[in-house]
Amino acid sequence: MVDLVVRSRRAVTPDGERPAAVSVRAGKITAIDPYDAELTAVDDVDLGNVALLPGLVDTHVHVNEPGRTEWEGFASATRAAAAGGVTAIVDMPLNSLPPTVTAEALEIKQKAASGQIHVDVGFWGGAIPGNAGDLPALHAAGVYGFKAFLADSGVPEFPPLDADQLAEALAAVDAQFVIHAEDPGHLREAVSSPAYGQFLDSRPPEAEHAAVATAIAAAREAGARVHILHLSAATALPLIVAAKAEGLRVTAETCPHYLTLDAAEIPEGATEFKCCPPIRDSANRDQLWAALADGVITCVVSDHSPCTPDLKRQDSGDFAAAWGGIASVQLGLPVIWTAARTRGHSLADVVDWMARRPADLVGLTTKGRLAVGADADLVAFDPDDTFTVDPAALHHRNPVTPYAGKTLTGVVRTTWLRGRTVTGEAPQGRFLSRKDS
Template sequence: MREPADLVVRSRRAVTPEGERALAVAVRGGAIAALRPYDDPPPARETADLGDIALLPGLVDTHVHVNEPGRTHWEGFDSATRAAAAGGVTTIVDMPLNSLPPTVNVAALEIKRKAARGRVHVDTGFWGGAIPGNVADLRPLHEAGVFGVKCFLSPSGVDEFPALDRAGLREALTELASFGGLLIVHAEDPDSLTDPTGPTYQEFLGSRTQDAERRAVEQVIELAAGTGARAHIVHVSAAACIEPLRQAQRDGVRISAETCPHYLTLAAEEVTGPAYKCCPPVREAPNRDALWQALADGVLMGIVSDHSPSTPDLKVPDFAAAWGGISSLQLGLPVVWTAALARGYGLSDVVRWMAQGPAALAGLPYKGGLRVGADADLVAFDPAAEFTVDVASLHHRNPVSPYDGKTLTGAVRTTWLRGVPVDYVTPNGRFLTPKPAGE
């Protein structure tokens, strides 16, 4: 390097796409300029030597409900992106609901961007929404820079974001196929869902069966194959979905799927209160084991938070009435690492699932990896540190989480966004749009 780097971060455990290496990562102009041996760092204006603390690429979370504008008292861009940075997440993509208005046309997208401008502490992109009657808005949303559009096949929980029926799903996929767009799908079959017969968790779990997920996933597979569109299943909770997805991927259907920390680390047998409620639900321990295997096999491409917060008054009094959503944006990395470590997985696996996979889904080749030319989004992560979750101390706006009081392994020490440490005061995040193919 001809001139001193802006920053060099050294670690004996730098997690690259090729595995853990002892490296000196040089940063210039917000990007990774060079990867050098740990003992041979280039000159730099600033240096940080992490020693045995791991250096990870910033995580990419493509499933975050920020809820601003309209329900900012549930979260908001300032608190959500501070929580993301504190959890080692340097890129989020915001869901089109539960904000008001939902992001189902370009005008609503601009309202959301205006609400977020100057308030994001990490880089931020946006999904659009596909609802009945807005198929003509899908191409304009794509052209305006959303990463794809989301639909529900069952009630979303908010009246302003209704579900698509089979005809609407086919229409949306056909339209998206015409310009190479992506449809992300909340896949539960409405005809297979029932109202809980009582207030307990087992009654709630029985109302949203694995078959409800599987049938919806099979419908998406069928219509994606028929239209040639690209589709993605969000928050897979049911092991029953794995084989249909595996076979579809083998058959060349353009379909992928994700899961979430809560489905990998919580179990129905240990649920204690409505803070655990989400849709689809947390299922039994053997089901959890199958999801881990599907990640290892590559059927599930990654782990994202589905951060879906609400105010405490909406998480009571019981499982029939409470809001269905889990708040976990700041905790996803230590939650997953704690469980991954116990199962014999390494930091490279966690980075593949929480950084590389989501970056690939969204088409962000400059995010999610320690490689020359990528954005210098870096995370100093102590993989041996233990802490007990105090939900009141998190950056999340509302202190509600099923992880409260749990002891976790792994702590984020510093997060750099494009080579600059996040200070949780100055919002230096940028808006992101998809990178065109070939660039």
């Protein structure tokens, strides 16, 4: 007798898509049998042709609580994650007050999140000027690594590092560093305007290229692990290819908005499309897809970065004044699947980019895969059904999205966390820690 069996003719396992029956006991996957295997379970769910995926792992989420909980919060962010098939997130250290730059600040954030989380939650620490001495203790407290900005973060309590300060941080602790790679020397002040092109011109590809080069040089010098966050500019891809060929521990991610949106199609004043680095043109987008297919880019994560509607300046449509961030933790799976299927990619590819590889980035060996011994984090996903994005139906706190009105393919039917259905009512998530990985 097991607690749960979930059957699907389209189960996406590490060996590819196949018919299977997944058995669950005490929150773990205990067996993967043929679809029609005779099994005894408390609950036996037959999905038929609805796909069964492992829960997605989103390692780039800004929850903002405590301190800016009006922007987002653990209850709303994790409810949105579960509705989108995401069963584990790793929270970014900034936009909360205090930012997660000391072990004490991590404890404050965990206390704020306690009893609220609908999916499992881990944490990044932050590297800012002057806190290199705090990094070892923060790492020992269980964060998965450290985020650093090389340009202004947008909030005063999380200033950027220059090249020397980045080197100091890398030398302070043997940890994964995740880098917001834009070089301030190549950024220009955005002109106040409702025209997206004016904002785009202020953050040229050269800014990302130069910052990626800085991060790679620092990784080389320190022998450190460096991960390039939310890569937007395809011109930086050859630097990453060369770094990998050199044997450096350098990886990169991108986000659904860079893979699916086109600068030329952003309407005037549509500040819901503003993010940093910016959405670029379709030719650049095609190069990102090619890099993803080739394994140069390893992960697709949301960079869920919401704010209150007033900070998006939708009244004026001023791109220069608007907060830069896109809220998409609930929509990433259908957004990517809609585009990936038209480019000849499989559900197995999407699971690789959005579940297994992000889990591997932070060492979550029991997440992101349908495998015996893994956590029974499961998603029933109908890959053929469609829906139109209604902001009012989204669970994140402020219903602002650039995907409003878009028709997407792929609908999340049910999400299970360790074998239990996530309803969005009773929080059952747990804290994740590097110490337990």
